[in-house]
Amino acid sequence: MTDKIKVAVIGASGRMGREVVKMVLEDEALTLVAAVSQSAGDIDAGLLVGKPASGVKLSFNLSDALHSSKPDVMVDFTTPQAVYSNTLTAIEHGVRPVVGTTGFTPEQIEELDKLCQSRSIGGLIAPNFSIGALLMMKFAAEASKYMPHVEIIEYHGDQKLDAPSGTSIKTAELISEVREELRQGNPKEEETIEGSRGGYYNGFRIHSVRLPGVFAQQEVIFGGYGQTLKIRHDSYERAGYMPGVNTAVKKVMTYTGMIYGFEHLMD
Amino acid sequence: MTDKIKVAVIGASGRMGREVVKMVLEDEALTLVAAVSQSAGDIDAGLLVGKPASGVKLSFNLSDALHSSKPDVMVDFTTPQAVYSNTLTAIEHGVRPVVGTTGFTPEQIEELDKLCQSRSIGGLIAPNFSIGALLMMKFAAEASKYMPHVEIIEYHGDQKLDAPSGTSIKTAELISEVREELRQGNPKEEETIEGSRGGYYNGFRIHSVRLPGVFAQQEVIFGGYGQTLKIRHDSYERAGYMPGVNTAVKKVMTYTGMIYGFEHLMD
Amino acid sequence: MTDKIKVAVIGASGRMGREVVKMVLEDEALTLVAAVSQSAGDIDAGLLVGKPASGVKLSFNLSDALHSSKPDVMVDFTTPQAVYSNTLTAIEHGVRPVVGTTGFTPEQIEELDKLCQSRSIGGLIAPNFSIGALLMMKFAAEASKYMPHVEIIEYHGDQKLDAPSGTSIKTAELISEVREELRQGNPKEEETIEGSRGGYYNGFRIHSVRLPGVFAQQEVIFGGYGQTLKIRHDSYERAGYMPGVNTAVKKVMTYTGMIYGFEHLMD
Amino acid sequence: MTDKIKVAVIGASGRMGREVVKMVLEDEALTLVAAVSQSAGDIDAGLLVGKPASGVKLSFNLSDALHSSKPDVMVDFTTPQAVYSNTLTAIEHGVRPVVGTTGFTPEQIEELDKLCQSRSIGGLIAPNFSIGALLMMKFAAEASKYMPHVEIIEYHGDQKLDAPSGTSIKTAELISEVREELRQGNPKEEETIEGSRGGYYNGFRIHSVRLPGVFAQQEVIFGGYGQTLKIRHDSYERAGYMPGVNTAVKKVMTYTGMIYGFEHLMD
Incomplete structure (x- = not known):
């Protein structure tokens, strides 16, 4: 029998933090050993997320929590301002950081990598944990080598301010x-109606649909002689990131050094 | 047992005419009695379309053909220049015209209606015989009464010159x-990329995708609280018009007067 | 300026009741005058649903609440056991009932209709308030008259017990x-693999897909010569019923008698 | 300037052969030097496929044609009975074979590989040249590593005899x-209706839709927390194989030995 992986969740009372707590409690291969929140008070982490009591009360201080609970992995979806310091603290305690943010400079990542190497532990920093979205982008780029005629259609809620979406531009870059x-x-x-052919990007087109009821969807369409290939990702809610975080928590146990980008864990 | 409906096909050697000849030969409720072509010569209409001999040789003169074969219905997909005169000839012979074209003036249609009434026969003039496309447009307009947030995406081959497509504009008008x-x-x-939100039409957007391998497709998407409704028509080839022509040939036997628009036969 | 419609929500602390309270508070044409709950205690209905205080505290007793607040309309998504009695109480107070349930007998509906007639008020009982789903079913039935080759694919979460879904069977019946x-x-x-062609229903097939991440989706596909027509409804969450409830609250003000089935309000 | 690749087409008057001739004539990087047919007579290969005269008349004898025209590549979509002998003949003349068939034994492939090696030329034998279909299968297998909840829906014409399709079974095997x-x-x-959950294959389900108007389509759907990923290939006609053949003709110039399976050229 394998030992369970011991997990600490930082920012446990935030929107993403709650989802992470739930995910850890629902996976038998993981065990929650600490949950840190600077705002939610002295309550059980399980009760906080609408589940049975977990026996883990929220902690106020990260360093104390890591010291007493000795987790294998720390998951951190707090603010860009806080994560760098949190990540340093985790590595000092020999705890593998799994961090969801975009705020690090290349120099910081290099430094954190060295620290991980010196402690012989792994770490992960990733701006996107949606496995489905990352697979869509990867497959889209690969398909464009063989079927170069492509258009992207992305769908978001009707109150979104910017068009096209960040994911569609990232996809277009990879292609x-x-x-x-x-x-x-x-x-x-x-x-005959201006704009009907969509936004021009490097020889092809991106179309942005905005409708109420839609959370985040994207379809990449390739056309060739007598055929089309479509790769489509539909994201319905925030919880869609959790399978990626789950995979990261498990994979970070198996390597040494800091990796940037969840896609590098998908071999 | 019901009698078969006797059909004459005008422009039988054209692209649409050949499809009509095939359709008539394949339906046991119909019988081909005449096939007129001014270019294809003295050959059997069945052989012309890659089927067994039908016993009907191509005729050169419409009036003679109608006189000798006494059809119930004439189907005409020839040129806008020719159809008005052909339709007059048909009505004079008491033959119900089923005509696929956009070239008639309102005055001409009114006159042809009166002539049909005076002969107590039906007739149909229709710019679009694709049942699926007509249903899509009808449903889209109806849905927009209840779900007013809508966008249209239309897909055609990458060599099409104009965007958006005629069908998408017609749909937008009906909505x-x-x-x-x-x-x-x-x-x-x-x-952030100009045109990405598509073409603006009366408060909503039309997006035109152009890719090789696509013939003609359109999706109308409605968004509301927590839901989307999609109505999509995919047209793969010219033969897609034939079920509509088939229905028209049968329905034109059941009423009196000239009807404009196939949708009015779809009660 | 039109007067606002005064609305009472019954079962205001239930899953659907909360959505109704939210919807009423968000529509400027409606005003919340009462919110009844037998379990949630003495709190403000707005706060209960994560909105600013509404000035309406939860009531315990329906009859008292209707008497003192004099609503135009009562919305009831409580249990099948409770709704019949609630509906009688509403009509006695001259309040128009809008009820979401399947539990009434034809005799009960007839009796409630007579009572509504005698008070000259409207009422609505409906098993399904999803405008998109109702449109999908209506369009599917209509399309099947013209394109009789049809299959249904329905998608639900992977823990759903029964296949095919109630909506797909209802759609198949209407077709x-x-x-x-x-x-x-x-x-x-x-x-070559048993069951691959799906479930047989009256000449056509129903396919049930069960996958995590899916809430409720259905596609009805029609095939004909060289074309397909697809009508698809994607439901992402419970809130998808609210536009239908909103329409019902407004329409019930305009007629007399009890109507069964939301589709009859969609003329 | 690069030299054009000289191509010979075997079985040039067959359904696939005609498509290959067209494809070669339309690509400026290729030049047609021979077209062999044992049935079509002494006509120009371009005229045979509805294009301008190409200057290449159909040949009757393969060996003579290869000897006099000295092609770089031979494309062969003839019968399983003929291809083995044709392939031997090509290699003897130092001509790279690109063969679309399923009829070879492993021993034959090994022998042909040795012969290619000894002549220092490349060769390709492939049962499927549809780039889109191959990409769909490859991506589906890769996605299933990360999103193991999957179902396959395949769509074909309503007269197809077997269900599920060969491509869907191949996809299920790769997954x-x-x-x-x-x-x-x-x-x-x-x-509640037998078969509605589809055909069972190794823990997941395959659904076969059969409708008129559909040529060959397949969608592989992956579900996870709050998201779905879909990979869909729509094949509209036979010409959909040509981009794959085109790629093969170019790639076969760049390696030595016989490769089995077009997917191995897609690195």
Whole structure:
């Protein structure tokens, strides 16, 4: 029998933190040993997330919590301001950090990598933990090598301010790195309604749909002689990130050094 | 036992005419009695379309063909230039015209209606015989009464010159006739890539995708609290019009007067 | 300026009741005048649903609440056991009932209709308030008259016990009432894996997909010469019923008698 | 400037052969130098496929054609009976074979590989040249490592005899090779209509839809917490194989030895 992985959750009362607590409590291969929150008070972490009492009360101080509970892994979805310091603290205690944020500089990541190496532990920093979204982007880039005619359609709620979405632009960048130079469409094409052909990006088009009821969806369509290939990811809610975090918690036990980007754990 | 409906096909050697000849030969409720073509010569209409000989040779002259074969219905997908005169000829012979074209003036249609009434026969003129496309447009308009947040995405081959497509504009018009006034989206919305939000039409958006391998597809999406409704029509080839023509040939036997628009036969 | 419609919500602390309270508070054409709950205690209805205080505290007794607040409409999503009595009480007070349940007998509906008539008020009892789902079913039945080749695919969460879903069976019934008799598929068709062709219903097939992450989705696909027509409804969460309830609250003000089935309000 | 690749097409008057001839004539990087057919007579290969005259008349004898035209590559979509002998002949002439068939034994492939090696030329034998379908299968297998909850829906014309399709079974096999053991769904699940949950394959389900108007489509759906990932391939016609053949003709110039399976050229 394998030992369970001992997990500490930082920012346990935040929107993402609660989802992480739930996920840890629901996986028999994991055990919650600490839950840190600076705002939620002296209550049981299980009760906080609408589950039975877990026996783990919320802690106020990260360092104390790591010292007394000796976790294998710390999961941190707090603010960009706090995570760098939290990550240093974790590594000092020999605890593997799994961090969801975009706020680190390359120099910070390099430094954290060295610290992880010196303690012989792994770590992960990732801006996106949605396995489905990462697979969509990876497959889209790979398909564009063989089927270079492509368009992207992304769907979000009707109150979103910016178009196109960050994920669609990231997808377009990944495609552009590997796709042959190609200006698609008929050179004499004319729009009778301006904008109907979508936004132009490096030879192809991105279309942004905004409708109430939609959370976040994206479809990448490839066309060729007599066929189309579609890769579509539909995200319905925040909990969609949890399978990625779960995988990260398990994989971070198996390597040494700090890795940036969840996609590098998907071999 | 019901008698078969006797059908004459005009422009039998054209792209649409051949499909009509095939359709008539394949339906046991119909019988081909004449096939007129001014270019294809003295051959059997069945052989012309890759089927066994039908016993009907192509005729050169419409009036002679109608006189000798006494059809119940004439189907005409020839040129806008020719159909008006053909339709007059058919009605004079007491033959019900089923015509696929957009070239008639309102005055011509009114005159042809009177002629049909005076002969106590039915007739049909229709710009679109695709039952699926007509249902899509009808349902889209109806849905927009209850779910006014809507966007249209249409897909065509990458060599198409104009965007958006005629069908998508027709759909947008039908929606606009019944949908409440509504300017969708966040008023502060910004495009970081121009055109990504698509073409603006009366408060909502139309997106035109152009990819090789696609013939003609359209999806109308409605969004509301926690739900989306999608109505999608995929057209793969010209033969998709034939079920509509088939229905028209049968329905035109059951009423008196000239009807404009296939949708009026779909009660 | 039109007067606001005064609404009482019964079962205000239940899962659906909370959504109704939220919906009423968010619509400027409606005003919340009473919220009845037998379990939630003496708190403000707005606070209960995570909104600012509404000035309406939860009431314990329905009859008292209706007497003192004089609502125009009562919305009731409580248990099948309770709704009949609640509905009688509402009508006695001249309050129009909008009820979401399946538990009434035809005799009860008839009796409630007479009572509504005698008080000259409207009422609505409906098993399904999802406008999108009702439109999907309506359009599917209508399309099957013209494109009789049809299959249904429905998607639900992987822990759902029964297959196919109630909505898919209801859709199949509505299709069967209007579609011509037709046994689809090749008569010599063989399944090399049993069940792969789905469940047989009156000549066509129903397929039930069960996957984690899915709430409730259904697609009805029609096939014909060279084309397909798809009608798809995706339901992402419970709140998807609220636009229907909102419409019902407004429409029930405009007619007399008890109507069964929300679709009859969609003319 | 790169030299054009000289191509010979065997079985040039067959359904696939004609598509290959067209494809070669349309690509400026390729030049047609021979077209062999044992049935079509002494006509120009371009005229045969509805294009302008190509200057290449159909040949009757393969060996003579290869001897006089000295092609770089031979493309062969003839019968399983003929291809082995054709492939031997090509290699003897130092011509790279690109062969679309399933009829070879492992021993034959090994022998042909040795012969290619000894002549220092490449060769390819592939049962499926649809790039889109191959990408779909590859991505589906890869996704199942990360999102093990999966179902397959495949769509074909309503006269197809067998269900599920060969491609869906191949996809299910590839998924099973890498996916963790998992019996999906609720163990207490019950079908009220037998077969509605589809065909069972190694813990997951395959659904076969059969409708007129559909050529060949497949969707592989993965579900996880709050998200779904879909990979869909729509094949509209035979010409959909040509981009794969085109790639093969170019890649076969770049390696030595016989490769089995087009997917191995997609690195």
